[in-house]
Amino acid sequence: MATIEPVEVPGQHPGENNVSNLAGRLNWLRAGVLGANDGIVSVAALVVGVAGATSSVPAIATAGVAALVGGAISMGLGEYVSVSSQSDSQRALIAKERQELIDFPEQELEELAGLFQVKGLSSPTAHLVAVELTKTNALRAHLSEELGISEDDVVSPWHAAWVSALSFTLGAALPLIAILLPIGDWRVPVTFVAVLIALAITGAFGAKIGGASVARSVVRVVVGGAAALAVTFVIGTLLGTSGLV
16 A cells, blocks of 8 residues: 655644545554454354354354455455455556646646636636646646645555455454454453444544544444344344254
């Protein structure tokens, strides 16, 4: 994933986000926190469901480890494919814009001035701004105004894949450990508590990074996680008592 350095903006008050540092933080949020949440919920739901059907520790452990490994590979591969498509499109757009600036500099300058006019600047002011920005960094100005992207926005698919797979693994390890360490009837209750606490922490952390409501985020992930665990446990219990498994 590309490293995006914060841009110092004159007059910007402390703690205020700008496009550059916010984009970097949101990329990490998506690949890291969401990967961990997926690992926690998916593996917890699976092991709780198996525990509802059988008390066999080897069966629970086998299902949990398989879910952890398979889920981490799936998350990493999915992230790699998704980010590769995104970065290929971004690079193609950047290359196209760079070539247009070489082939049609005057037309591109007028186009940039026109974009500023649409935003409310007068024609002379828009032209002056376009000229100044073109002198400073023409490509950056056109990418920002025409396409709403930056060269720094091109993310590394390998980096994103590793972050996603690692965060999933770390998240998935918690419910697996929680259900294997206790003895007997304590396995499922301990797992429920551990998972809901972990989801509350990741939900709060993600909301804090993204500048969203912490309370709303925590409630959303905790309620969703609790519902997933309850449903799979009930289904596992029904299957176990029916004699189907």
